[in-house]
Structures are given as structure tokens and as C-alpha cells.
Amino acid sequence: MPKTFCVVGGDARQRAAAQALRTAGYRVVGPEAAAQADYVLLPMSQDRVSDEVARTLQTVRPGTLLLAGRPGAPVERAIREASLPMVDYFRRPELECLNAVPTAEGCLAMLLQLRQRTIWESDFLVLGYGRVGRAVARRLELLGGHVTVVARNAEQRANARCAGHHAAPLGALPTLLPAFDTVINTIPAMVLPRELLQKLPPEALIIDLASRPGGTDFTAASELGIRAEHALALPGKCAPRTAGTLIAQTVLALLEERGSLHDEP
Template identity: 30%
Template sequence: MNKPGKAAVIGGDERCAVCAELFAKSGVECAVFGLEKSGISSSATKAASIADAVCESDILILPLPVMSDSARIFSPLSDANILLSDVIGNVSEKTVIFAGNPQKCFFSAIENAGLCNEIINYTKSDLFAVLGGVPTAEGAIIEAINATGKTVSSSKVLVVGFGRVGKQLSSLLKAMNADVTVTARKSTDLALIKSCGMRAEKTGDISKTKSRFDIIFNTVPACIFDEKTLKAIKGRPVIIELASKPYGEGFKRKKRRRSAPQFVEKLFIKVF
């Protein structure tokens, strides 16, 4: 893609604020809406309305996750209710839309509006995923230390999933002398985990584990911790949720057993 003439950034957390600032510093005209509580000073134009921000933009950057519910754009740094319908109602047909892991309701709204814009899910980019996994892994470890009040060294840790985040997180934990168990589905991943000096278990067998863990990190976007699994887990480990939606499928069940999830905006981590 050629350098855009104008970019718009709507909603999101500090990551979107950084994105807007990078656009502005690179000489791209950039307008933002829904970032008024950001602690990052930016030379991007603060638009008075969604229409002003989106109008004639070559690209539109939407947050990760795109939606806070089926109607509203995720916008923790704004008091405004930013409706998806208001955003797409002002989008030009030429605008390329970049969205973080858009769900079915997002595509349905685009289709119902009769738009044929190019939509790019930037979370599918390998570069984004790999580089984004570094701060996610480091931030998750910080949250674990804060939540437990103990060092990671010698702690018994379970990492659920061996994708990009799971690989980086388990590697960091191992380097910090944690006692690490990692789950995966593929036999090749299980073999790789063992070759790295960590214990390996199948993700589907978590409820059968006999081990006791101090900390559990979940990176799998599915309801891994159902009622059966939660009852099977020994003790009361801190569970840190790092996966994207549908992580929420099990929250109601989990809430009955543990305190409500704590939302950490900058890293998109839930601790409970």
C-alpha cells in the first residue's frame, strides 16, 4: 500500500494513540476521535466528531478488539458512546478499514450498510503477532507478580496454548527459573515443549492434571476453564487471561468461584 494521504483513528486504547502519533510524525495527516483520555500527547488532529475524523480518509484504524459489544466501538479512553453505525455511516467507499480481530457483528453491519470497502484484520499479520507478543508476555508476568506477591522464580506455572504468545511467554518464564508446564494440541508442539525443558500436556486434558499451579496463563481463545476444569484445578491459582474473544464464554462460571476479572487496558489482559 502506498503512503496514505489521510488516516483516521477511532476509539481504542493507548496502542491506538501511539498509532496516531506515528502517523503524524511520518507526515501523514491523521485525525482521531475517542482518545481524549490518552496520556500520550499527539500532534494528530483531534476531530470534533466521527464524521470530521473519517471524512475523506484513505485508511481507517479501528481498535483491538473492534467492538465492546454488538453496537459500540471499543473506546476505554473516551466517555463517548462510539456507535459502529455512526462510523460506517461516514466512511467513504475508497477507505481501507484496518480492524483488530473483527467479529461477525462487524461484518454484518458493513454488509447491511451496503459497503464494499477493503477490510484488513491486522491481527492476522505475522509481524504484528510476533512483535505484539513481547509486551503481552512481559506485561502478563508483571501482572502475575503483582497478583501473587511472589517471584516467578520457582513458581509452578501453567501456560495454556503454544501459539505465538504462548511460545514467547513460556520461554520468558523458563528463563526466569519458573517450573513451567505448557499445553498444546499438536504432537509436534508437545515434543517441542519437552525439548525446551518444560513439561507438556494436551490442552484438552487440563481437567485431568494432578499438578498444583501457582499461576495459570491462558492464551487460547475458547472456553477452556469450564465448571469441570475449574473444580479439578487444585488450590486457588491466579488465572491470567491473555486470549482474545471468545474468552468471555466462561466468565460467569468463573465468577462464582473467583473474584471478578480485573481489566488491564494497556495490555488487554484480564486477571481473576
């Protein structure tokens, strides 16, 4: 008999994950049948314990493995109090890598929506050259944009140069910022405080892709008339079907490695 997954949450990403699990041959139930589940797939990046999650934690059998993606502190605390095992599937490097693609595409969609010019022949300053920074910079360049990458790490700057981008150290920001009206940040640290924001041209746009709290002083940006968007969870917003399928694939790979997807003979 196939293993049973309880998928909690009804957004498009969770629905896509549930469908991918069914397609792979597994039984999928909702929270109302959590007691039948071998595994529970929780929604990603929850800042609070929803009523649905709370009921699920009360209903599941002891020892049922919970699969969570970037669970917030309240969710982690509730799971500990329920004495249930949990794995954060978002820590898997393959998901972080693959998730950079819908994040980058979502960033491009925002640029096309919020700017009045083409990406082609526009100048972009990309802060950070990790998975997301690389994915964004590459797609901007392919569309004819001119990309300058700023990164602390010398190897990342070298990789950016090898990819055809201009590259500069983080300390060069005060000199660089006046020449760019579009900045994309991927660094999860305060790299754009008020004193640097003041160097941007009027009506500049910042798209901050870094996880909370981001790398921008959003209050200062608003006061200075700079549009700064903290673009969180873009895969789930812009490409939920892809995002959900990637989650299901990652979860299945994780469980396969644990040797817990198949019943003992």
C-alpha cells in the same frame, strides 16, 4: 501529497498509532475530517458500533478503505451496510507474532500483582503453545519460573521440551492440575470446565489470555473460589504505545504490498 489517514478513537493505542503514522510522513486527521481520508483506521476489537464509528462510516467517501483489527460482528455488519471495503489488519501473521510480546509482559504484570510469591522458583502450568503460549512460557522460564506446557499438538509439545519446559498432552490435565496453583490458558476452547476446575488447589489463580469466550468456565471458577481473570486486550492496556506503533507498522506494510500508499505519477 502524502496519503491521509483518519484515525478513529482516542485511546492511548490509537493515539500512538496516529503518532507513528505522522512520524512516517503521512497526514493524520480525526473523524471530523473523515471525508478527506484515503484510509480509515478503526479501533480494535469493538463489540458495538460507537457513535464516532457510525458518523465516520456516514462521512467517508465511497470506496475508502477501512482498516480494522478484529472487528466485532456489529462493526462488520455496519461496514457491509455502508458498502465500504475493509481489511482486518490483525490477521497479519507478523502482528499476531509481535503482539504476543506485550501480551506476555502484561501477563507477567498480572502475576506479580495477583500473587504473593515471586515468579522465580514458582510452578506454572501454561495451556497452549502457540505464539502467546511460547512468549509467556519463555519469559517465565527466564525469570526463574518452572513451566509445564500442555498442548494437543505433538510438535508443539516437542518444541516446548526443546525450549527447556516440561510438556504434557491435554489429556493429562486431570492429573496435573492438583499440583499447580497458577494456570495460564491461551487455548481458545473450553479446556477448563467445572470438572477440571474442581481439581485445582484452593485459592488457585487462572489467567485466561484466550480470545472470547476464553477457555475457562468463569462462573464455575467463581463458585469454587478460584480467581479466574479473562485478560483480554493486554497490549492496549499494558503497553498502548508499543501496541499502537505495531498497528501502524502493520498497516503501512499491508498498504505497501497493495501498492496503494503512493500517488500515481
